[in-house]
Amino acid sequence: MAQLDAILKRADDNLPSSLDKLFALLRIPSISTDPAYKEKCAEAADWLVAELKTLGFLAEAHKTKGHPMVVATSENAPEGAPHVLFYGHYDVQPVDPLSLWEDDPFDPKVKDSAAGTKVITGRGTSDDKGQLMTFLQACRAYREENAELPVKITIMFEGEEESGSPSLPAFIEEHGDLIKADFALVCDTGMWDRETPAIAATLRGLVGDEVVIKAADRDLHSGFFGGAAANPIHILADILAGLHDENGRVTLPGFYDGVEETPEDVKKGWEQLGETDSRFLGEIGLSVPAGEKGRSVLELTWTRPTAEVNGITGGYTGEGFKTVIAAQASAKVSFRLVGTQDPVKIRESFRAYVRSKLPADCSAEFHPHGGSPAIHLDYNAPFLKKAQTALSQEWPKPAVVIGMGGSIPIVGDFQRKLGMDSLLVGFGLNDDRIHSPNEKYELTSFHKGIRSWIRILDALSR
Template sequence: MAALDAILNDIDRDLDGALERLFAFLRIESISTDPAYAGACREAAGWLAKDLTALGFETGVHETSLYPVVLAHRPKPGTPHVLFYGHYDVQPVDPLELWETPPFEPRIADGPDGQRRIVGRGASDDKGQVMTFVEACRAHIAMSGELPCGVTILVEGAEENGSQGLPEWVAANRDKLGCDVVLVCDTSMWDAQTPAITTSLRGLCYFEVKVTCADRDLHSGFFGGAARNPIHVLSKIVADLHDADGRVTIPGFYEGVHERPPEVLEQWRGLGLTPEKFLGPIGLKEPAGERGRMPIELIQSRPACDVNGIIGGYTGEGTKTVIASTASAKISFRLVDDQDPQALAQSFEAFVRARVPADCTVEVITYKGSRAVSLPFDMPELALAKRALAEEWGAEAVTVGAGGSIPIVGDFKRILDRNTLLIGFGLDDDRIHSPNEKYDLRSFHKGTRSWARILAAFGEAGRG
């Protein structure tokens, strides 16, 4: 513990230096979705590689089909080995006029609650979070000359562009990515005082359904009541997707869905995320999903089906008495646990076709799907990380699921057969992807201290 105390004290002493390094990283305009910033993306990769090399990592910049990845190794034989993943690319800054100061001129500002915050594009997503881990490694090396366990760092440059090229690169370079566990710092805390570990990510299936009836748009006076209306057919399909209790009615849909352990559900109840607290800020109050489920279950551990768009007929100004020839809908499913995207695609298409009249046609377009990712609750690394976070924050770390999808985490499981701990220090009000993105200074500072503790815990467990 004396050695860890020295490392934590070094992090405290060097906070200004850590901010200087972070600000240099944030000034690089590494917007991956705009080809005009291709040079800046490569500059960001080079900047990070240089910093990691100076820390004693064996570092390389490796090409993918889009932007390069930074890969850095610092092994320690006889100890556990972790693979840390993050990304150096950032979102576009539009609309620029809504920024209070230039987005790539980072600064420290006081928030409305008096909390000091780092403001700038990438402050929270994900450069600031990446640097919490790098700075923790820096402190360990500065104080003891080594890391407590083996570390590989993989930072990509196209996460905001769908991680284009990364799964293929990981598959081709799996021999360079050997580890016991993957660590990701690209998520959030439960709140400003309560750390969180994301233990599950919902998967995704996305479809487009196009129903065609007549061979042209029809006059509703001449044909109304006799001709099939594709909007009616499509509406029936959509309406049949859920029963009166909010459950999805597709046969076999809930195969592979598991209940959470009682102790996890009890912890979630204690968080107090009532329908009023969750839905009130968006002007709603009644949950729409499965009846009898807590809101936190509905968004984290239960599957969901939503219609994301529906198109058909005349939608312009004024009136046009027409029966459309075609109607279409875009429909997505969020998957959990062991639900199979391919099996769902087959069941969904059969469900749709069974509701289309014989003289009408339907096209079901299936887009790429991804499986859900879940950690085993008895995973040793999870217990170690929870204890380390509790020691730093003075509050038990909450194990939560994420309603969204991070496909590369699934790729790590599929390609490397390794589980991923998602431990982030962002907050819900960080305005990621929006103007005036920020990262609380406390999140950056205590996030660095947290990673120092987690690495020490992993190293100590290896010696045990």
């Protein structure tokens, strides 16, 4: 404990220099989706390689068809210690519209917020440069205290997360042996609130499909043909309306295969968070939950599967009015998956359902838009419990285990391709405005994030 206390104090003393290092990285406009910033992405990768080398890591920026992949390994670790992979990404979102920023997005500052807290401002502060730097500065505190890193560490920083990770599958296929570890640490998530740290134990999977319903060989005059000709918009509307029953459950055959109920003790833990329908929905101008009846909003968004219509097109949608029966109509539909739901079977079931609803002289064509299964950690996994205890020792309130409604594809790749589970711990807040103008990261998130990783690494070694 004496050594741990010394390392934590070192992190406290290093906070000004840690901020300087973060600011240096934030000033590099590593926007991955814009080819104009290709050299800046390479500059960010090289900056990280140099920084990792000062921490005693063997580090290299690996070339890909897109932006470099930074991989580093620690040279020494105690015998028998676990091997962890830390993942983050150094690329950032575009800053448009620039006119909405209060300051230059690539000139970071520490400012006072309206909430009375100190915040670090600039693009990438919360997503994900500030987050990944919490881990690097935790390692620095160990090194500067002449302490051995308590576990074997491999680090992987991606440069294309914000643009769909196009180079990642090939990199894992070719260099999986470089990054395979006992489990991964992913710092691209958030806290429950400013005082309550969180570990995400579930991520929903995703299936996307686009359906096009076709009828007549051209658009028709609704006066000449109305009432006699099939209307694809009517057919599509009926199909989409039939995806849910009166209780909000999805009607596709076999849809709930692999969906398990959330353990009662976990749900009771969520009840202690104090989330209500009105508070959750009130922020977006709603008040009454949709979806399955009898479920809390946290269940609905974390551990239950969904079918959502994301877009509909058909007929005349311009200014004014045009009396036409469209030749075709289309919809984009997504399914969020949980448990062991099979993306392939869900897609097949949806398509079979659509075909079953078609009139005899109409047809449907489909265009897939990706598919990945859900991720679900064992709520009682030893490394999760150790991290939960460590976080609870650092923050004012005990750490909670939560779910996430979205998907993080890299976590699925780690599990399916490398057999690694991931511990998802992050220190962002809901109001950090990631992907939006005036992104920020709480100074407390940065400081206590560093201290949290010191505690987690120590706990994982025991």
